[in-house]
Amino acid sequence: MTHYSWFSVFAKALGGNKGWDRAWRDPEPKAAYDVIIVGGGGHGLATAYYLAKEHGITNVAVLEKGWLGGGNTGRNTTIIRSNYMIDVNTHFYEKSLKLWEGLSKDLNYNAMVSHRKIYNLFHSPSQMEGFAKRYNIMRSCGIDGEILNREEVMKALPYLDYSPNARFPIYGAASQPRAGTARHDAVAWGYARGADMRGVDLIQNCEVTGYQRDASGAVVGVQTTRGDIKAKKVGIAVAGHTSQLAEMAGLNLPIESHLLQAFVSEPYKPLIDTVITFGAGHFYISQSDKGGLVFGGDLDGYNSFAQRGNFHLIDHLLPEGKAMIPCLSRLRFQRTWGGIMDMTMDGSPIICKSPVDGLYINCGFCYGGFKATPGSCWFFAHTIANDRPHEFNHTLTLPPPRRRYRMAEKRSPPMPRWH
Numbered sequence: 001m002t003h004y005s006w007f008s009v010f011a012k013a014l015g016g017n018k019g020w021d022r023a024w025r026d027p028e029p030k031a032a033y034d035v036i037i038v039g040g041g042g043h044g045l046a047t048a049y050y051l052a053k054e055h056g057i058t059n060v061a062v063l064e065k066g067w068l069g070g071g072n073t074g075r076n077t078t079i080i081r082s083n084y085m086i087d088v089n090t091h092f093y094e095k096s097l098k099l100w101e102g103l104s105k106d107l108n109y110n111a112m113v114s115h116r117k118i119y120n121l122f123h124s125p126s127q128m129e130g131f132a133k134r135y136n137i138m139r140s141c142g143i144d145g146e147i148l149n150r151e152e153v154m155k156a157l158p159y160l161d162y163s164p165n166a167r168f169p170i171y172g173a174a175s176q177p178r179a180g181t182a183r184h185d186a187v188a189w190g191y192a193r194g195a196d197m198r199g200v201d202l203i204q205n206c207e208v209t210g211y212q213r214d215a216s217g218a219v220v221g222v223q224t225t226r227g228d229i230k231a232k233k234v235g236i237a238v239a240g241h242t243s244q245l246a247e248m249a250g251l252n253l254p255i256e257s258h259l260l261q262a263f264v265s266e267p268y269k270p271l272i273d274t275v276i277t278f279g280a281g282h283f284y285i286s287q288s289d290k291g292g293l294v295f296g297g298d299l300d301g302y303n304s305f306a307q308r309g310n311f312h313l314i315d316h317l318l319p320e321g322k323a324m325i326p327c328l329s330r331l332r333f334q335r336t337w338g339g340i341m342d343m344t345m346d347g348s349p350i351i352c353k354s355p356v357d358g359l360y361i362n363c364g365f366c367y368g369g370f371k372a373t374p375g376s377c378w379f380f381a382h383t384i385a386n387d388r389p390h391e392f393n394h395t396l397t398l399p400p401p402r403r404r405y406r407m408a409e410k411r412s413p414p415m416p417r418w419h
């Protein structure tokens, strides 16, 4: 497979851009693999990549019912950051951010990682205290973060509403300079190419419909729409469909599927060169390289497997955006879409060996699974390869016995739709 470089781009350009290799093969499924990963999103692909790269396990297949990256990975708003407060999350997301920093080089694929900074606005003194606590915890763990006062925010983000009658007064912001964005499709494609290069079979249009079990009940393969396939180990990385895949193995997981929506505007001149989150609601904004303003929204508020958003949320979010950035008021919206989130009780993920032998689970990423992709899959691959968790994910297991429901990052109680 061609190594991407300035030289190869230049040489191919001289040849009329003919003769580029396929980025990955399109193999038929084999009868058996050492490891099968269900789900060809960022997590499934990255897990296969790290199994091959870090552990030398290359007899691996990724089974995807649709096309690679067509689930939440291709629908997310691409924010990456590591500004978490709860002990295990702090280190976990920081490991992920470190992997993001070298990802394009590691994959030999431009994941378009942009450390454009994040500003978390706060709108009351108590919110400021909450953020100060979170950012102090981060800093004590060696993670970058700063608290800015109102004047500093005015200088950095002059287009917000600072008027005396502003609906949401701005007291200041917490900011993580290394946070930013990455190109979602490129991340899926880069991991796909990297895994394929190491021998992993990526099999699309192949839905897993059940498991093969041996006499002891252990999972020893999967049933799919393209036939039965044997495997020594099966890992599931299917985000909002995890409860369905777990139920096929007789597991009732403590997660709920919720719908999360996002929007993009028509292309606009460069306005926002960073990521801004709005503390008075679950709303955030950034600007894509094509110029579209990307708005992230909130959950619809009830369980759903629909991959489209509903109007009540649009009605709720767009006025919030307008109140925060008045110059958006005449902007036209181009698209809205949704994805199915795997929400846990406490907002922290689950990466573990399941109670069923041969079955491993990676889920519960709520709104944060894109930024978690490199780290979580590095830990998931470690867990599958070694049959035990890494120290950073040993508490991210299924309750009981080790995991106790904690307060979520936002100090909300254990309710899947509240964090």
Ligand SMILES: Cc1cc2nc3c(=O)[nH]c(=O)nc-3n(C[C@H](O)[C@H](O)[C@H](O)COP(=O)(O)OP(=O)(O)OC[C@H]3O[C@@H](n4cnc5c(N)ncnc54)[C@H](O)[C@@H]3O)c2cc1C
Pocket: 038, 039, 040, 041, 042, 043, 044, 063, 064, 065, 066, 067, 068, 069, 070, 071, 072, 073, 074, 075, 076, 077, 078, 079, 080, 206, 207, 208, 209, 237, 238, 239, 240, 241, 245, 260, 261, 262, 296, 337, 338, 339, 340, 341, 365, 366, 367, 368, 369, 370, 371, 372
């Ligand atoms: C609107 C929106 C905005 C978001 N914004 C952000 C953000 O800014 N930052 C962030 O960190 N996170 C964000 N997220 C969350 C993030 O997108 C997800 O947590 C992450 O992409 C999950 O990756 P995944 O690979 O686990 O899941 P997916 O990308 O959903 O992949 C799972 C795959 O499994 C496949 N599958 C399901 N069932 C089966 C089956 N039976 N057999 C075979 N294949 C199956 C699906 O087709 C799918 O392709 C956002 C999500 C949404 C919806």
